Amino acid sequence: MLNIQLAKKYAAAMFELAQDQNKLALCDKQLTQICELFNTNHDLQAFMDNPQVNITAKKNLMKKILTDEFEPSITNFLLLLIDKHRITLLTEIITSFHTLSNEAQGIQIAYVKTALPLSTGQEEALKKKLEVTTEKTIQLQTRVDKSILGGIIVKINDRVIDGSVVSQLKTIEKQLVTNC
Incomplete structure (x- = not known):
């Protein structure tokens, strides 16, 4: 239950940022791509979910994955999730973001x-x-x-x-x- 509430808070924050930047549809699309990547690549998900892996290593890998085609706000958001040890909630966060985005659009x-x-x-x-x-x-x-x-x-x-x-x-x- 706590994880769902946390996911919704992070999703709402990213949603507000995307709306403020007038990039809601683009951010929604890019977050969906990232979610698909995590859901299809179990090694990546296991690496990111592993508490024994150094945060710097996780952030470096994420920076390599997120090329220049991704919005800087998306990259910064994912790096923040790693810093706050919330990357394990990524799927829930993106699902909540997607719901907010669809409703707004x-x-x-x-x-x-x-x-x-x-x-x-x-x-x-x-x-x-x-x-x-x-x-x-x-x-x-x-x-x-x-x-x-x-x-x-x-x-x-x-x-x-x-x-x-x-x-x-x-x-x-x-x-x-x-x-x-």
């Missing part, structure tokens, strides 16, 4: 589950429909799940739209049980 993430992959046209049509409904810019995160048999399940925040075949079959089953 009017972006909503829709988690979509289908039995078969959606075509590009279907994704675009779904995205447009959801944008009209939510009055926000939608980013789709699709996943194929054959267990729903057919149809679609969309989750946006706390709201779930379940149009799956499994859900429809359960509804029919309940109606049959109550009517018999």
Whole structure:
């Protein structure tokens, strides 16, 4: 719980800085790249998470990773996390930052589950429909799940739209049980 609160505080500080510099989208993109790097490179994550590794060694490696294409504020932020022994919270911090960034930019993430992959046209049509409904810019995160048999399940925040075949079959089953 304490780690989540700390992550949110660091994320809020980075968010404010990015907003003040009018570089919110750029910082969001770069932090996402760094998060992906840490999540795919377990050796890097283990090195940074290891309390026995010297802070100077961690900072030197981070400086090598973060080339000139990264915003100086991002580099300084990550070096600060190393100094404060908070680099282990990086994924949580970036997730919180991303949530704040999306909210500020009017972006909503829709988690979509289908039995078969959606075509590009279907994704675009779904995205447009959801944008009209939510009055926000939608980013789709699709996943194929054959267990729903057919149809679609969309989750946006706390709201779930379940149009799956499994859900429809359960509804029919309940109606049959109550009517018999």
